[in-house]
Amino acid sequence: MKLSKILLSGAAICAATSAGAVDLEVMHWWTSGGEANAVSKLAEAWDATGNTWVDGAIAGGGDTARPIMVSRIIGGDPPAAFQFNHGRQAEELIDAGLLLDLTEVAEANNWKEIINPPSLLDACTIDGKIYCAPVNIHSWQWMWLSSAAYEKAGVPVPANWSEFMETAPKLQEAGITPLAMGGQSWQQNGAFGVMAVALGGVDAWTKVNEGKDAEAVMGPEYTKVFEAYGAAREMAKGLNVQDWNQATSAVIEGTAGAQIMGDWAQGEFALAGKVAGTDYECLPGLGETGVLSTGGDAFYFPVNSDADITAGQKELAALLVSPEVQVSFNSAKGSLPIRGDVDLTTVNECTQKGLDLLKDGKTIPDAASLLSPDTTTQLNDLLTEFWNTPAMTPAEVQQQYADIIASAD
Template sequence: MANLKSTLCALAVCSLGATAVQAADVEVLHYWTSGGEAKAAGELKKMLEGKGDHWKDFAVAGGAGENAMTALKTRVVSGNPPAAAQLKGPAIQEWGDQGVLVSIDDVAKKDGWDKVLPPVVANVMKYKGQYVAAPVNVHRVNWLWINADALKKVNAKAPTTWDEFFKTADALQKAGIQPVAIGGQSWQEAELLETVALGVGGADFYKKAFVKLDQSALKGPTMIKVLETYRKVKSYTDKANAGRDWNLATAMVINGKAAMQFMGDWAKGEFSVAGKRAGVDYLCVAAPGSAGAYTFNVDSFAFFKLKDKDAAKGQRDLAGLLMSPEFQETFNLYKGSIPARQGMDLSKFDECGKKSAEDFKAAAAKGTLVPSWAHDMAISPAVEGAIYDVAGQFWNDDTMTPQVAAEKIAAAALTK
């Protein structure tokens, strides 16, 4: 009998051990902390834990992720990286060069990622031909969000050109309505500059200036016009914007304290959380002059080499989930973006989501699909940071001329 008991105990221990191997701690570094974003992250946590893994939340506040990237560097340098971290664009390649990313190509091949991802997205997720990151969405950056009631009050339509935009802004200002909401943070100022550049110069100029970093384009007459327009937009913002988070600027539009906001489609998540309806309470339109183009920003998670070999199971579970049709639908409905995975049923998406998906395909076909330099998709972090600085200086110093600012941006593009 004693031997039988010992055998049963041993079997129980083995069984527990097997269960322990199946469950994994998966520490995920992200910067989704606003209403719609936090809801989306919560959904991912629920799905991962449904697979028997344990989500360890490593959320670092800060809309554009600068704080999160600082935290990631500290952890990687100390030899203790998270299992996955929210990374984008060239930063994925830079971490790959450091030898700290792990391949998830086995998951990608099993689930056929190459067949369901547009090449422009898939290529960003690979390092030396192998997937090291999984995309969760495609954001459109060049949106203008408008409070529908504010437009009605001044009997105006959504502006499609810069002339129409400034005419509408004048009418709003006369009616005592703040025309434009913005937060005085470097990434918001840079994003606005990017959107103005696309609307004023078009996709070809944008690619030459902010993807190829062509010196003549950055110093030329089109760039001067971009900067003049950028400064004019500033004259319709409030003076109390310093340090304001993007979602608080969105709240100003939601609550009717301001009429319009230039912001990527993560703003839509805030409208959704507030119970507002697209096409009724608010309008989503391409920023002036940019209707035929599409600035994309892809959120993705890169996977890091870990000392704990058991964690690999959790990483692969997470990678598979991130690209699953179920998660891509649920997540993007919360986040305001559209699925990175192509060929999905978008019937649950509102008119903004459907319009974004249509415009993405059309821009890809026309060659007017461009990566967002302000959101880490086009240029190195060093160059991006240097241009951020100039955009902020020009925004905050009315004595700096557009010509001087253009020269400074051109010099910033040479940063190593």
């Protein structure tokens, strides 16, 4: 559905409570235990200014939340702010003139100088204007492993994907599912993306995702990835959960050995009182190719006819990027801050691994910034079909994947 011809009504869903203080409804999909803990840090910081954070959490993840948010906005009943991922998800809303220009806020607070890597702010910038406030760096490029599960199986915690596959039969013998995977399609596509970088290499991944090179999909590097993905499907049998945090809980509880999931999983480990390096281990790039994808979350602000609300939106945007909020929120979320001038001396060893990769420049763009939402949806559907169809071979899904990339935008 194109939005370019849809006009925003003047209706304001947020009312000024008093001069200088406003209630702002903020919509997001952070509803797991760790995520809710993290978003509470943002709410507390906003409430401390004398304003009020009206929480608009939507369960079910981004695939469920985004259509609801867009419907609210184009229907003339927008929230004051909403969470999207960095990338191309808000392009049509911006083209339709429905989102607030934050360039003035960004310039007043030196965002171009403090936000790192610059690609995060670039993802918020259209035609030279800045439309979102990045709040974190989230990377998909992680594998989380349960120390208790491997201790029960009598084998060391793997240091890479090859060792994971070698030790998987021992876990199965001990009644442990080697690989935890939830039932939502974005989880299966996300895990495939991690495997593509780790096992196929950055060059091949870049050709496919940035260059839209269908021939690269059919090349030997990606053939290796699809075969490994087929093997991973076998390692996930026996655990029937839907949400990503349920799969993470299986690793926390030791009923599953590992999970390929973004660094937001750390928020669940932290909430459960688990200690990195003791209760769980983490492998960036599956221990094979150590890179960090620089995706994450940003907040956008719909245009509003109420001047007090607009002023509050700009105040909130600045607050989200402030040093104190960056530390408190990202420490709880398991993500990395979007500014390098904050004190991170207390972070755990997994977060430190991420910071080291960021410092060394070992980063890649997030796929969401390279592929359109439509292409991403097609890949989600294809990979979840493969994951749930044992008769479908890696060669078959490889060809269909290439067909999607050939027509990708």
